[in-house]
Amino acid sequence: MAGKQVQVRFCVPDLQKERANCSFNKEEITNIFDGGEHNTETRRKLQNIIFSDPNLQDPIPPDYMSHEQRYENELRKAVYVMKKFMTDPQLQDIGGGPEAIKWMYNSILRHAIHKDGNPLMLHFGMFLGAIMGQMSEEQQAEWLPKAMSGEIIGTYTQTELGHGTFLRGLETTATYDPVTDEFIIHSPTITATKWWPGGLGKTSSFAVVMAQLHIRGQNYGPHPFVVQLREHVTHASRPGITVGEIGPRLGLNSNDNGFLRFDNVRIPRTNMVMKHSKVLKDGTYVKPKSAKLSYGVMVLTRVGICYDVCWQLMRATTIATRYAAVRHQSELEVGEAEPQIIEYQTQQYKVLPMIASVYAIWFAADTLRHTYMEVQKNINKGSDLDLLPELHASSCALKALFSTDVTDGISVMRLGCGGHGYLASSNLPRIYTSTTPSQTYEGENTVLWLQVARFLIKSFREASKGGRLQPSVAYFKNHQTQTRRITDLSNSGLVSGYERSVLSMLEAVAKQLQQYSEEGMRYEHAWNACSVRLVNVAKVHARYIVCDQFVKALAKYEGSSGVRQIMDQLCRLYMIYSVTNDQGILLKSGALTPDQCNLLEEELGELLAALRPEAVNLVDAFDLHDEVLDSTLGAWDGDVYNRLYNEAMKSPLNKVDVPDAYYKYLQPLMKSNL
Ligand SMILES: CC/C=C\C/C=C\C/C=C\C/C=C\C/C=C\C/C=C\CCCCC(=O)SCCNC(=O)CCNC(=O)[C@H](O)C(C)(C)COP(=O)(O)OP(=O)(O)OC[C@H]1O[C@@H](n2cnc3c(N)ncnc32)[C@H](O)[C@@H]1OP(=O)(O)O
Numbered sequence: 312m313a314g315k316q317v318q319v320r321f322c323v324p325d326l327q328k329e330r331a332n333c334s335f336n337k338e339e340i341t342n343i344f345d346g347g348e349h350n351t352e353t354r355r356k357l358q359n360i361i362f363s364d365p366n367l368q369d370p371i372p373p374d375y376m377s378h379e380q381r382y383e384n385e386l387r388k389a390v391y392v393m394k395k396f397m398t399d400p401q402l403q404d405i406g407g408g409p410e411a412i413k414w415m416y417n418s419i420l421r422h423a424i425h426k427d428g429n430p431l432m433l434h435f436g437m438f439l440g441a442i443m444g445q446m447s448e449e450q451q452a453e454w455l456p457k458a459m460s461g462e463i464i465g466t467y468t469q470t471e472l473g474h475g476t477f478l479r480g481l482e483t484t485a486t487y488d489p490v491t492d493e494f495i496i497h498s499p500t501i502t503a504t505k506w507w508p509g510g511l512g513k514t515s516s517f518a519v520v521m522a523q524l525h526i527r528g529q530n531y532g533p534h535p536f537v538v539q540l541r542e543h544v545t546h547a548s549r550p551g552i553t554v555g556e557i558g559p560r561l562g563l564n565s566n567d568n569g570f571l572r573f574d575n576v577r578i579p580r581t582n583m584v585m586k587h588s589k590v591l592k593d594g595t596y597v598k599p600k601s602a603k604l605s606y607g608v609m610v611l612t613r614v615g616i617c618y619d620v621c622w623q624l625m626r627a628t629t630i631a632t633r634y635a636a637v638r639h640q641s642e643l644e645v646g647e648a649e650p651q652i653i654e655y656q657t658q659q660y661k662v663l664p665m666i667a668s669v670y671a672i673w674f675a676a677d678t679l680r681h682t683y684m685e686v687q688k689n690i691n692k693g694s695d696l697d698l699l700p701e702l703h704a705s706s707c708a709l710k711a712l713f714s715t716d717v718t719d720g721i722s723v724m725r726l727g728c729g730g731h732g733y734l735a736s737s738n739l740p741r742i743y744t745s746t747t748p749s750q751t752y753e754g755e756n757t758v759l760w761l762q763v764a765r766f767l768i769k770s771f772r773e774a775s776k777g778g779r780l781q782p783s784v785a786y787f788k789n790h791q792t793q794t795r796r797i798t799d800l801s802n803s804g805l806v807s808g809y810e811r812s813v814l815s816m817l818e819a820v821a822k823q824l825q826q827y828s829e830e831g832m833r834y835e836h837a838w839n840a841c842s843v844r845l846v847n848v849a850k851v852h853a854r855y856i857v858c859d860q861f862v863k864a865l866a867k868y869e870g871s872s873g874v875r876q877i878m879d880q881l882c883r884l885y886m887i888y889s890v891t892n893d894q895g896i897l898l899k900s901g902a903l904t905p906d907q908c909n910l911l912e913e914e915l916g917e918l919l920a921a922l923r924p925e926a927v928n929l930v931d932a933f934d935l936h937d938e939v940l941d942s943t944l945g946a947w948d949g950d951v952y953n954r955l956y957n958e959a960m961k962s963p964l965n966k967v968d969v970p971d972a973y974y975k976y977l978q979p980l981m982k983s984n985l
């Protein structure tokens with residue numbers, strides 16, 4: 312390593328031993344997740360600046376703050392970061408740009424600085440997303456500089472008290488008044504109250520508002536409008552606007568999720584977000600190429616969520632794996648020293664498949680991002696929207712699958728840390744409460760699965776007619792005439808097993824739908840009567856996509872043989888873990904036999920043993936800074952017990968030996984019993 316300074320960092324002997332023999336180049340893996348060597352270098356420089364900045368420290372651990380203190384503390388940091396990032400020459404020199412903003416947002420800010428939600432998250436995520444993706448060029452020229460500079464802060468307000476899922480049921484209205492060239496935004500009922508949007512309660516001065524567009528008595532459906540909520544400078548809510556915060560939630564409590572009501576609020580016509588649909592001055596409605604283009608911000612956010620949960624899983628697996636290497640418990644052989652808990656196969660089964668899942672999610676999310684960008688390019692060029700159904704179905708499928716897998720995975724990581732995993736200082740509870748809402752927001756998962764099923768049933772019927780199929784279901788064509796049984800258990804054989812199972816399930820449910828229809832049931836009711844099966848087939852199709860993408864990503868990989876080998880093992884583990892979890896489905900469809908399932912279970916055990924020595928190195932390769940982990944159990948040095956003890960000392964109850972509450976309540980009770 313001539314010319315390079317090798318930094319020697321302290322870590323406990325257990326971790327030293329784990330790190331002593333690494334069979335692959337960790338840095339090469341780090342570069343995969345950063346998107347290249349240069350990006351890794353930039354991220355590390357940004358981290359050093361951000362984490363050494365005293366303005367970004369919390370004065371006391373946020374867990375001991377009040378609701379108001381948490382909000383204020385997060386807003387202070389969020390505004391500081393926004394200003395610093397835009398003005399600090401040191402940060403500009405590092406090479407800011409969109410990529411850097413992405414890492415800043417994801418791996419540094421979202422997880423390390425804003426531990427429990429950020430009041431500006433929706434401004435950067437969906438308000439800017441709506442401006443850039445949904446506004447015409449003239450509108451962007453007006454709104455983008457103001458939003459980027461922080462002159463205005465916005466959010467995305469769609470969900471109402473009465474409706475979140477069913478967008479056509481939204482009640483907020485935007486009625487065009489041609490006399491004044493304005494829209495009148497109104498909440499006609501209590502259930503029309505906007506409810507949930509992040510940053511809405513106290514932070515945002517503007518919002519993109521989804522409202523039913525009414526022109527001359529005709530309803531054209533939900534459309535986005537920009538509405539000013541609060542005055543410039545005083546920030547007082549404007550006339551006709553009632554806005555506030557909705558109160559404590561399971562997690563993300565530093566983000567002021569809010570409510571909002573409109574009492575006939577007038578906005579200029581040009582505040583309708585008009586890239587796709589338009590209303591002209593005379594009240595003429597100009598239709599978009601597809602009515603669903605106004606849902607584009609949601610699609611982008613679903614893509615973003617796939618990455619977001621992947622980062623959460625990286626954090627949880629890093630914590631649980633390092634802890635499993637330093638924690639000793641019980642005996643493998645009577646009388647012998649207590650082994651590291653990672654020696655137990657059941658513990659390996661907890662952490663290793665989740666490490667493999669990080670890769671699986673990452674590769675599939677990357678492919679989805681490319682589809683998103685291609686569709687966006689086509690929209691901007693004004694060319695066809697052929698890929699829109701594919702993007703919608705895949706983004707629904709992967710957002711639903713990954714948010715569920717990762718939430719469940721984090722829960723397993725917490726259980727894998729025993730009692731200490733339940734402590735806030737392990738950070739696993741907060742990682743869990745920050746991840747589980749992703750199963751609800753941006754499309755409740757069951758509802759998204761049903762959207763996927765709708766796409767599958769349509770495609771299945773198309774395939775049987777020999778019609779054109781979208782890329783993710785191109786496999787429907789291959790299997791029309793094939794037998795169900797797979798004969799080889801290689802990765803591509805198992806992918807084919809999933810394909811065959813999806814087709815078998817689709818065949819059965821399509822038959823049931825048909826039968827109900829023939830019995831006179833209306834299609835929508837037949838659909839509802841089959842919806843459990845429909846959700847199940849959508850899930851299996853999603854798992855197929857992820858397995859297929861993992862295998863394809865590795866086939867293209869051109870890095871070193873060491874990394875290639877470890878990724879091959881992880882891919883194999885992911886495949887077998889998935890297939891053995893789904894074996895009931897694969898057996899039922901006839902894709903696998905019980906003997907084949909036994910062989911796979913044996914191989915699973917062998918893979919766990921083979922990957923066990925690499926576990927700590929694999930999570931080290933995610934290169935998550937201790938500040939990003941924020942965990943007593945997962946820090947790089949593995950000094951778990953000192954960290955646990957020191958964190959406990961920070962409890963305000965420990966400031967005094969005997970608390971006031973003793974004198975108020977306990978002492979009288981104890982005295983009276985003397
Ligand atoms: C390039 C990107 C790279 C990186 C990404 C980087 C940044 C991303 C930006 C930021 C996010 C980053 C990280 C996120 C991290 C944390 C997130 C933090 C906060 C989260 C905030 C959450 C905010 C919200 O929750 S906003 C509210 C979201 N609400 C919903 O999602 C509602 C769900 N409901 C629906 O989507 C729809 O109502 C429905 C789909 C269920 C039904 O719609 P509708 O009733 O109108 O449809 P139908 O009439 O039934 O018709 C169905 C037909 O329409 C097609 N369809 C539906 N939707 C779409 C779509 N979006 N696109 C295309 N087509 C669509 C459907 O397929 C049917 O077609 P068919 O041909 O008739 O079958």
Ligand SMILES: Cc1cc2nc3c(=O)[nH]c(=O)nc-3n(C[C@H](O)[C@H](O)[C@H](O)COP(=O)(O)OP(=O)(O)OC[C@H]3O[C@@H](n4cnc5c(N)ncnc54)[C@H](O)[C@@H]3O)c2cc1C
Pocket residue numbers: 433467468469470473474475476477506507508509563568748751752753754755756757758761
């Ligand atoms: C932390 C958090 C942040 C959020 N941020 C925002 C934001 O910034 N902006 C915003 O606009 N919204 C936001 N939301 C709202 C979120 O998008 C909605 O909660 C979500 O879309 C689900 O809608 P809902 O709450 O109306 O649930 P519902 O649709 O009422 O769901 C309740 C149950 O009914 C079932 N169900 C509903 N419809 C169907 C159907 N057709 N078929 C079968 N089952 C069905 C669901 O599966 C679920 O089990 C946020 C929510 C959370 C939790």
